[in-house]
Amino acid sequence: MKVLVTVAEVAEVEDKFEVSDDEIAEQYLTYDLNEWDDYAVEEAVQLSEEEEDVEVITATIGPERSEETIRMTLAKGADRAVRVWDEAIESADYLDINSKADLLAAVVEEENPDLVLSGVQSGDKANGATGVSLAQKIGFEWGAVVNKLELDVDGGVATVHRELEGGVEEVTDIETPAVLTIQSGINEPRYASLRGIRQAQRKPLDVQTLEDISLDADVVESPLAQTSMYKPESESDTTMWTGSPEDEAAQLADLLRNKGVVDA
């Protein structure tokens, strides 16, 4: 069985940052494996430990910088990785959901996996849509926001819990091959071991251009354009308590006492 996990490297913004020319300057950004994808990788690696003959492949759309993050998924137990990138993607004005799903669909066609796992959303763009869009493109069944997965490999059914709002979970049987978008909390992602990190250096990481996956450059064209980025205007009218931690604590305590919600 082949499990393909789509993983993204995401940017995290520091507490204090500036937006200039409709983007956040590089100095305020740090890059890491997308939190939801970390859970998806863990779910795939656990499957490979429970079932016979499971190959786990991670697929990433990302520049060379993202190879460190991709190596991390290999160190955690993925067998090999594919990174899609070239000049056309690099120079795209706005890589939209449709383009990303097209790129990943081309990788899926090459790899022909039985199961695709994808994080529910990315921490930076937070579209929450690539996985299901991909499923529709490749004709796989799918399930979004999965927080429990039991796979019946021979029966070709994934029994999943989908995490709905308000503490309710939907139990659904999904025919495979399928794309499942994985919710945080489904498992406890492991840390990479030193041995895993060493092994990861020797695992294959193939870089593929658009040409390699039989796509034309127009795949990254979009009818969408991001025309501005700004910090939202603060709606804050918070009364700030200041002073030493003891002063601040005393003011908070006074409020609770005045409200009569504490006896102490």
Next chain:
Amino acid sequence: MSDVLIVTEHRRGELRDVSFEMISAGRELADETGGKLHAAVISGDVDTFADQVNRDGVDAIHTISDGEEFNHDIYTQALEQLANELDTSYVLIPHSVNGLDYAPAVAEALSLPLVTDAVAHSFDGTLEVTREQYGGKVETTIEVEADRAALTIRPAEWPQADGMGEADISTFDAAIDESAIRSTVTGFEEAAGGDVDISEADVLVSIGRGIEEEENLPLIEALVEATDATLSSSRPVVDNGWLPANRQVGQSGKVVTPDVYIAIGISGAVQHVAGMKGADTIIAINTDANAPIYDLADYGIEDDLFDVVPALIEEFGGSVPDM
């Protein structure tokens, strides 16, 4: 004339509030495009739902009776056919867990560009959509350089439409290909219960990612004990397995309305805010003055929780645990 189609949402026999918010979001857009507002009601007791959705602003309601509970294969097929039949320009779908399960498929089936999690939109010949990125730290404007698009609409951003409507209610016969339905809902389960009901508490001390490590929990527990409060948390704490699911406040956890909510090391992501914005008094302790939690906090302490919490424990006569 660019018509707008909104999709309503129900679960276990009840329309969800977001359905009425969709009417407001859809009406706003239809007013700007000069088009009609259509609403789709799919699966379950569609006649009852249609009557309930018939509120001020809706021009036409289309019922599609296939299926009982939500199934994304039925929704995708039905909406593809309905949108084509009506020739609508804009399809608006809730940015809910179920919306995430079919909106991208509908957009793909109809070859529509998709913009998700819209918090505002405007139309002046061109559709512009406002959405957040980086956990709400920035907003962006997405310009749709196309005559048609699909949007998902963030819940609780638009008001719920009210007032009796005068919509034409009609049945739409969708040709559902049963062989393409390859997923089956077999039931529902409530997330972990437990002995504590945080929605009953008068004072909640709530912790988030800022707590950093499980080893720091005893510090917060000491504060909870000293103030006779109840302990709750935001999602990451539960995801890490540090607290059980019944302690989680937010969209996927519990909605709470205590007298006092003390948010410690919680940034205030929209999913969390959905669960606690109804608290009487909100107090935030967070080192990041720009954190969204300060948009709704009544009082704030912009200081390190590991300095403030011990001081608070002592203020209430408790003992600070050795860390």
